[in-house]
Amino acid sequence: MSFNSKRYDNMTYRRCGRSGLQLPAVSLGLWHNFGTRADHDNCRAMLRTAFDLGITHFDLANNYGPEPGAAESRFGQILQQDFAGHRDELVISTKAGYHMWPGPYGEWGSKKYLVSSLDQSLKRMELDYVDVFYSHRPDPDTPLEETIGALDQIVRQGKALYAGVSNYRGVSFVKASELVQRRDWTPLTLHQPRYSIFDRWIEADLLQHTAAYGTGVIVFSPLAQGLLSDKYLDPANPIPEQSRAADPDGFLQTHQITPEKVDQARRLNGIALRREQSLAQMAIAWTLRDPRVTSALIGARTPAQITECVAALEHLHFDAEELAEIDAIAPR
Numbered sequence: 606m607s608f609n610s611k612r613y614d615n616m617t618y619r620r621c622g623r624s625g626l627q628l629p630a631v632s633l634g635l636w637h638n639f640g641t642r643a644d645h646d647n648c649r650a651m652l653r654t655a656f657d658l659g660i661t662h663f664d665l666a667n668n669y670g671p672e673p674g675a676a677e678s679r680f681g682q683i684l685q686q687d688f689a690g691h692r693d694e695l696v697i698s699t700k701a702g703y704h705m706w707p708g709p710y711g712e713w714g715s716k717k718y719l720v721s722s723l724d725q726s727l728k729r730m731e732l733d734y735v736d737v738f739y740s741h742r743p744d745p746d747t748p749l750e751e752t753i754g755a756l757d758q759i760v761r762q763g764k765a766l767y768a769g770v771s772n773y774r775g776v777s778f779v780k781a782s783e784l785v786q787r788r789d790w791t792p793l794t795l796h797q798p799r800y801s802i803f804d805r806w807i808e809a810d811l812l813q814h815t816a817a818y819g820t821g822v823i824v825f826s827p828l829a830q831g832l833l834s835d836k837y838l839d840p841a842n843p844i845p846e847q848s849r850a851a852d853p854d855g856f857l858q859t860h861q862i863t864p865e866k867v868d869q870a871r872r873l874n875g876i877a878l879r880r881e882q883s884l885a886q887m888a889i890a891w892t893l894r895d896p897r898v899t900s901a902l903i904g905a906r907t908p909a910q911i912t913e914c915v916a917a918l919e920h921l922h923f924d925a926e927e928l929a930e931i932d933a934i935a936p937r
């Protein structure tokens with residue numbers, strides 16, 4: 606398989622906090638559209654298109670499917686088929702935290718679960734190691750020492766190169782980072798929170814802390830699962846057939862496409878058009894306006910969507926008026 610020899614020329618790479626790791630400003634996640642029922646050729650085309658555009662980072666989790674584990678298995682197959690010889694050009698992440706198998710060891714944050722889940726993920730993807738392993742969510746009942754200590758052990762064993770946390774609020778992230786420093790554990794290289802024009806919690810509760818501890822931030826669902834695109838703007842076709850909201854396996858529910866949200870998206874689309882961007886492109890550029898954000902982690906159903914999203918990087922600058930208009934439509 607040969608890839609675009611110019612693939613590194615147009616992508617922007619940003620450093621994760623104070624680490625040595627750089628990530629593409631747009632990364633691709635395999636949460637949707639890579640499960641058992643997905644079209645294999647389309648999955649291959651999406652990953653190849655992404656890599657051709659300089660997207661070197663692919664994000665997975667143990668439970669991505671359906672069925673849980675299916676996205677990792679498919680990704681492993683495509684790595685063998687199309688990416689042989691390119692492993693060292695890729696940053697592959699996976700996570701454990703949500704429900705994966707029955708019984709007390711199949712979810713949350715125990716060492717028992719994290720270590721065995723990563724072993725299963727490595728088998729499914731046919732990898733010796735992942736680049737980043739995350740605790741997918743904080744566990745209120747397991748001591749933080751155990752969860753973060755398990756990440757440290759995993760890195761020391763060479764099963765992951767970097768450790769990360771996802772969905773941790775500011776206070777838990779600070780506690781975890783303090784532990785890491787006190788115990789001289791593997792640093793938390795990445796935090797993966799949700800962030801978009803419609804969901805701005807990290808501005809008040811997280812970014813000052815990740816910056817203080819030198820942790821990078823890769824934000825998921827920058828398009829609010831597609832709400833921040835032109836997909837749901839046509840009154841004649843409010844839920845298009847080819848959309849996550851229409852997909853029975855999709856996490857975006859039709860009740861989330863409220864008239865209020867559609868109205869906000871329409872007004873935002875007006876600003877995007879003035880910037881000569883699509884709404885999806887503006888939404889991605891907006892998450893990247895803060896240098897503390899390392900990468901915008903998108904999902905996709907087609908190669909064309911990936912191409913469109915990466916073109917957001919051609920126009921990242923916002924003037925103060927545009928930002929104020931966006932704030933007025935979708936306040937903090």
Ligand SMILES: NC(=O)c1ccc[n+]([C@@H]2O[C@H](COP(=O)([O-])OP(=O)(O)OC[C@H]3O[C@@H](n4cnc5c(N)ncnc54)[C@H](OP(=O)(O)O)[C@@H]3O)[C@@H](O)[C@H]2O)c1
Binds near residue numbers: 906913
């Ligand atoms: N850590 C966590 O807890 C967590 C949680 C969620 C996600 N994630 C990660 O973040 C990744 C991205 O999440 P996400 O899929 O919700 O991100 P997103 O980028 O907000 O939404 C992706 C969806 O938007 C639509 N889309 C993409 N590009 C488009 C374009 N150019 N024009 C119109 N519509 C477009 C597609 O939906 P249609 O199917 O409607 O076309 C696509 O599936 C996941 O794959 C996963 O790796 C992590």
